[in-house]
Amino acid sequence: MAKITFITHDGQEHVVDASNDTSVMNAAIDNLVPGIDADCGGECSCATCHVVVDNAWWEKVGAPSDREESMLDLNPEREAHSRLSCQIPVTDALDGLVVNVPEFQM
Amino acid sequence: MSEAIDLSAPANALEAARQDAYSTPLEKLDVARGELFEQDLIWPYFERLRAEAPVHYCAEPEIANGPYWSVSTYDLIKEVDTNHEIFSSEPTIVIDDPDEDFVLPMFIAMDPPQHDEQRKVVSPVVGPRNLAALEPIIRQRVCEILDSLPVGETFNWVEKVSIELTTQMLATLFDFPWEDRSKLTRWSDVTTADEASGLIESEEQRRAEMFECLEYFTGLWHERASRKEPGNDLLSLLAHGEATRDLVNRPMEFLGNLVLLIVGGNDTTRNSLSGGVLALNQFPDQFAKLKADPGLIPNMVSEIIRWQTPLAHMRRTATRDTTLGGKQIKEGDRVVMWYVSGNRDEAMFKNANDFIIDRENARKHIAFGFGLHRCMGNRVAEMQLRIAWDEILKRFEHVEVVGEPVRVRSSFVKGYLELPVQLTAK
Numbered sequence: 059m060a061k062i063t064f065i066t067h068d069g070q071e072h073v074v075d076a077s078n079d080t081s082v083m084n085a086a087i088d089n090l091v092p093g094i095d096a097d098c099g100g101e102c103s104c105a106t107c108h109v110v111v112d113n114a115w116w117e118k119v120g121a122p123s124d125r126e127e128s129m130l131d132l133n134p135e136r137e138a139h140s141r142l143s144c145q146i147p148v149t150d151a152l153d154g155l156v157v158n159v160p161e162f163q164m
Numbered sequence: 165m166s167e168a169i170d171l172s173a174p175a176n177a178l179e180a181a182r183q184d185a186y187s188t189p190l191e192k193l194d195v196a197r198g199e200l201f202e203q204d205l206i207w208p209y210f211e212r213l214r215a216e217a218p219v220h221y222c223a224e225p226e227i228a229n230g231p232y233w234s235v236s237t238y239d240l241i242k243e244v245d246t247n248h249e250i251f252s253s254e255p256t257i258v259i260d261d262p263d264e265d266f267v268l269p270m271f272i273a274m275d276p277p278q279h280d281e282q283r284k285v286v287s288p289v290v291g292p293r294n295l296a297a298l299e300p301i302i303r304q305r306v307c308e309i310l311d312s313l314p315v316g317e318t319f320n321w322v323e324k325v326s327i328e329l330t331t332q333m334l335a336t337l338f339d340f341p342w343e344d345r346s347k348l349t350r351w352s353d354v355t356t357a358d359e360a361s362g363l364i365e366s367e368e369q370r371r372a373e374m375f376e377c378l379e380y381f382t383g384l385w386h387e388r389a390s391r392k393e394p395g396n397d398l399l400s401l402l403a404h405g406e407a408t409r410d411l412v413n414r415p416m417e418f419l420g421n422l423v424l425l426i427v428g429g430n431d432t433t434r435n436s437l438s439g440g441v442l443a444l445n446q447f448p449d450q451f452a453k454l455k456a457d458p459g460l461i462p463n464m465v466s467e468i469i470r471w472q473t474p475l476a477h478m479r480r481t482a483t484r485d486t487t488l489g490g491k492q493i494k495e496g497d498r499v500v501m502w503y504v505s506g507n508r509d510e511a512m513f514k515n516a517n518d519f520i521i522d523r524e525n526a527r528k529h530i531a532f533g534f535g536l537h538r539c540m541g542n543r544v545a546e547m548q549l550r551i552a553w554d555e556i557l558k559r560f561e562h563v564e565v566v567g568e569p570v571r572v573r574s575s576f577v578k579g580y581l582e583l584p585v586q587l588t589a590k
Contacts, residue, residue: 162292
């Protein structure tokens with residue numbers, strides 16, 4: 059279990075409880091957090107679940123895989139701590155995680 | 165609406181096609197025939213392929229210039245589309261191999277890293293941030309087009325609305341000389357025209373017109389490249405972008421990428437703009453639902469794109485022997501992903517042939533493709549459709565299709581030449 063805070067571009071915080079058998083993307087979708095499209099359904103092939111991980115959490119979340127990197131790389135809105143939320147599995151270690159939801163998804 | 169008008173293929177023709185689709189030996193089925201799309205009779209053929217052979221080999225096609233595999237179910241299409249190492253976009257993304265003396269390299273038909281480098285140069289123009297800035301001018305142009313339409317008279321929606329609107333959008337993105345913008349439409353049409361379509365008389369004519377396009381754009385390029393303060397249009401970005409600034413010195417590759425941007429931004433949304441009108445006429449209960457709740461427009465836009473699927477297929481070429489859906493595919497084989505079929509896959513979309521504007525998973529359509537080559541202009545397309553329907557609903561009580569649609573004879577561009585309509589003012 060982990061509590062995850064999504065901060066949308068208008069500054070609103072959405073705090074959700076997520077279980078360990080899911081992804082950060084699914085946690086957002088299941089709780090109707092706005093701003094995550096997730097068009098491909100969580101397979102790292104559309105880049106519409108883009109989030110920017112809060113600085114304090116970046117090391118714990120870790121860097122993207124090569125495949126995720128190649129999708130992120132095509133996004134002009136990409137930032138240093140960008141991740142695709144479908145590729146971040148929820149674990150106990152991520153309890154308290156904070157991610158920012160960008161204004162636009164590609 | 166008059167009962168004499170057939171908005172889709174007439175029932176007896178569809179029944180004959182169904183009999184043909186199911187009585188032809190499976191190995192002889194050939195879906196890459198433009199006339200099946202032109203006559204709107206393709207559906208039973210894909211229905212059978214999805215059920216009996218979702219990965220299917222056509223050894224002796226009638227029109228395509230070589231044998232090809234058809235991939236027709238949603239999940240398998242996605243599997244191919246997201247595996248660029250085995251299923252390459254080179255040398256081409258359409259069924260037919262290019263003529264060896266006229267090869268147009270373009271980034272849609274490249275693999276990483278070249279694809280990524282070139283795409284990244286132009287993608288910010290059609291990114292959501294730039295589009296938000298462009299929205300007011302696009303809306304204003306949509307309004308001008310709609311306000312100029314005749315009410316109560318029959319006219320061709322394709323010509324007066326769909327073509328005009330997408331051409332204006334493209335001219336805006338290229339910062340193309342406004343008075344010459346109809347050239348963009350012509351070049352787009354000529355590029356994809358079937359020789360039997362009557363639009364061009366010969367392959368020589370096609371090439372001559374495409375070289376005209378190259379010449380025109382070469383002039384524009386030099387003008388943009390010489391500006392100290394580069395603009396934010398597609399050409400300026402290419403002319404100043406690190407990975408592309410010498411593109412003009414590789415004329416065939418320059419032309420290839422122009423064609424990609426012109427066709428990609430033109431033929432596709434044009435046909436979704438027409439397809440939406442047709443769909444709402446075929447499913448009048450959905451038109452009523454839309455009028456009662458215009459808030460459904462954004463979801464309807466995804467459903468229009470799913471239902472229409474303006475590009476019916478994309479092709480990949482196997483880089484090595486592999487297995488897909490239990491079938492052995494050989495290195496070098498053509499593998500055609502039929503997006504048009506994946507979008508009608510009942511395993512993914514319930515009542516897939518129906519147009520349902522509040523369909524829950526409409527956004528999961530596969531018309532933009534998935535993976536590295538996912539449509540770069542997806543948000544432009546959605547924005548144009550959204551604004552168009554916003555403004556149509558404000559002005560008109562009804563957009564009635566009053567004559568039979570004329571469809572394009574192509575298994576690639578799935579669209580319309582004519583859609584006769586009459587408007588009723590609000």
